[in-house]
Amino acid sequence: MTAARLLPLAVFLALLGAWEAVVHLQSIPPYILPAPSLIFTTLIDDWRLLSASLAVTLRITALALALATGFGVLFAVLFAQWRWLERSLFPLAVILQVTPIIAIAPLLLVYLDAGTAVLACAFLVAFFPILSNTALGLSSTDHNLRDLFDLYGASRWQQIKLLRLPSALPYFLGGLRIAGGLSLIGAIAAEIAAGAAGQGAGLAYRIVEAGYRLNIPRMFAALALISIAGIAIWLALEWANRAMLSRWHESARERGL
Amino acid sequence: MSAPLVSLNGIQKTFANGTRALDHLELAIMRGEFVSLLGPSGCGKSTALRIIAGLEQADAGTLTFDGGRPEIAFVFQDATLMPWANVFDNVFLPLRLKGLSRQDANASVMDALVHVGLADFVTSYPRELSGGMKMRVSIARALVTKPTLLLMDEPFAALDEITRHRLNRDLLTLQADLDMSVIFVTHSVYESAFLSSRIAIFSPRPGRIVETITVAPTGARTEEFRRTPTYLEACGKAAHALELAMVGA
Numbered sequence: 294m295t296a297a298r299l300l301p302l303a304v305f306l307a308l309l310g311a312w313e314a315v316v317h318l319q320s321i322p323p324y325i326l327p328a329p330s331l332i333f334t335t336l337i338d339d340w341r342l343l344s345a346s347l348a349v350t351l352r353i354t355a356l357a358l359a360l361a362t363g364f365g366v367l368f369a370v371l372f373a374q375w376r377w378l379e380r381s382l383f384p385l386a387v388i389l390q391v392t393p394i395i396a397i398a399p400l401l402l403v404y405l406d407a408g409t410a411v412l413a414c415a416f417l418v419a420f421f422p423i424l425s426n427t428a429l430g431l432s433s434t435d436h437n438l439r440d441l442f443d444l445y446g447a448s449r450w451q452q453i454k455l456l457r458l459p460s461a462l463p464y465f466l467g468g469l470r471i472a473g474g475l476s477l478i479g480a481i482a483a484e485i486a487a488g489a490a491g492q493g494a495g496l497a498y499r500i501v502e503a504g505y506r507l508n509i510p511r512m513f514a515a516l517a518l519i520s521i522a523g524i525a526i527w528l529a530l531e532w533a534n535r536a537m538l539s540r541w542h543e544s545a546r547e548r549g550l
Numbered sequence: 551m552s553a554p555l556v557s558l559n560g561i562q563k564t565f566a567n568g569t570r571a572l573d574h575l576e577l578a579i580m581r582g583e584f585v586s587l588l589g590p591s592g593c594g595k596s597t598a599l600r601i602i603a604g605l606e607q608a609d610a611g612t613l614t615f616d617g618g619r620p621e622i623a624f625v626f627q628d629a630t631l632m633p634w635a636n637v638f639d640n641v642f643l644p645l646r647l648k649g650l651s652r653q654d655a656n657a658s659v660m661d662a663l664v665h666v667g668l669a670d671f672v673t674s675y676p677r678e679l680s681g682g683m684k685m686r687v688s689i690a691r692a693l694v695t696k697p698t699l700l701l702m703d704e705p706f707a708a709l710d711e712i713t714r715h716r717l718n719r720d721l722l723t724l725q726a727d728l729d730m731s732v733i734f735v736t737h738s739v740y741e742s743a744f745l746s747s748r749i750a751i752f753s754p755r756p757g758r759i760v761e762t763i764t765v766a767p768t769g770a771r772t773e774e775f776r777r778t779p780t781y782l783e784a785c786g787k788a789a790h791a792l793e794l795a796m797v798g799a
């Protein structure tokens with residue numbers, strides 16, 4: 294158990310050690326490849342700047358994810374109630390989904406201010422997995438349970454609240470986990486396209502900016518923060534998934550139980 | 551003699567895809583009776599049950615209840631529990647759908663759970679229960695509305711024999727205690743002979759009843775009953791009738 298947890302960490306540390314050693318032994322200059330120790334000190338030295346940008350990116354990611362969750366679940370429920378609505382709107386959602394966000398971003402920037410455009414991009418990529426997964430979950434209810442609800446004269450709202458939404462929960466959480474990673478990617482892609490400076494500059498902008506200035510250590514430091522943010526989002530959603538499904542769903546079953 | 555609780559007269563059912571499931575089905579169930587529907591799979595037994603429950607509409611024929619539609623409960627082959635809800639909430643469901651609050655339903659739910667011997671498992675989740683226990687929860691859920699008519703669609707088919715025998719006996723006790731009529735679908739000759747006061751034999755699809763076997767009323771049906779001439783005779787008759795039905799098709 295502990296060995297299984299320590300192994301990836303050991304591999305990671307060994308890789309960092311090798312990187313550090315190569316940079317020093319080969320005397321690679323920092324503007325080509327900074328050593329991990331330098332990236333770390335840059336992270337500390339530039340913390341004020343970078344943490345402000347991290348906050349910007351995280352805020353946009355979280356907001357986009359919240360909006361995508363709200364609208365995704367809402368539309369999935371509406372689709373499940375009225376098939377004609379699904380038939381008329383779902384193709385639109387597919388078009389938005391299959392068009393690469395990096396291609397939509399410049400267009401959004403024409404019509405919206407930079408902050409809103411970045412939020413819109415992050416929202417667009419996060420929306421679809423939640424919508425489609427939840428819609429699938431809502432229509433995957435056990436048909437015998439549906440009969441049971443009919444037998445006892447359940448209202449439409451009772452069907453949704455007590456049967457369809459709980460059945461859809463594992464599907465929704467699966468969509469949410471995908472959407473969490475995608476909303477960060479959407480925000481980063483849109484920030485790069487926007488190139489917004491000043492107050493609302495997110496981590497991606499810091500990378501672009503540091504690139505122009507050939508401040509390679511800072512590029513790596515910002516990149517490290519983006520990775521850490523991605524990992525944190527993934528862990529948080531993984532935890533939420535387990536917490537909500539632990540007692541009833543196979544996917545959250547402890548091994549060896 | 552009083553009117554039957556349920557009568558089906560000339561019931562016909564053809565599904566949208568052209569499958570003729572039932573052809574002129576005639577069946578009447580008296581109050582307090584335990585009737586088994588016995589027949590090969592695919593002969594329309596479930597369809598008949600679903601029509602009685604109002605989950606399916608017949609194309610022709612009449613379904614009549616004496617004194618209005620009684621309180622009906624349905625038990626499926628799978629326990630069909632909500633995996634996200636604990637035992638209490640699963641049994642509470644029918645009353646909840648009828649608009650009762652948790653407090654108002656509490657006594658009825660606990661009563662139903664006591665009847666099936668699961669009062670100690672209120673906070674367990676279905677995943678934590680054995681197949682037999684899940685089926686007991688399913689039965690408790692059916693009993694919680696105090697039904698006059700209990701419809702069961704091969705409820706014990708997936709269980710091991712020992713568990714099935716125990717549930718068979720418990721079901722008869724419950725039926726007597728709660729004064730229900732039961733329509734029980736099975737494809738087991740032995741199960742139908744053990745449980746029923748009457749066995750209705752279905753023909754292969756399109757289903758109709760080709761013979762009805764009455765099992766003489768006896769005292770309490772314990773395991774002893776499986777060794778009585780009454781039981782053995784009922785088994786023999788039912789098996790023979792089933793064979794004739796298959797050949798006649």
Ligand SMILES: Nc1ncnc2c1ncn2[C@@H]1O[C@H](COP(=O)(O)OP(=O)(O)O)[C@@H](O)[C@H]1O
Pocket residue numbers: 565566567569570571589590591592593594595596597598755
């Ligand atoms: N909804 C349906 N649509 C089409 N055919 C059906 C449907 N339900 C049942 N059938 C068919 O009707 C026949 C009788 O089914 P059923 O009543 O389930 O039989 P049994 O319960 O005796 O095994 C079967 O051939 C089955 O495939």
Ligand SMILES: [Mg+2]
Pocket residue numbers: 592595596597703
């Ligand atoms: Mg069946």
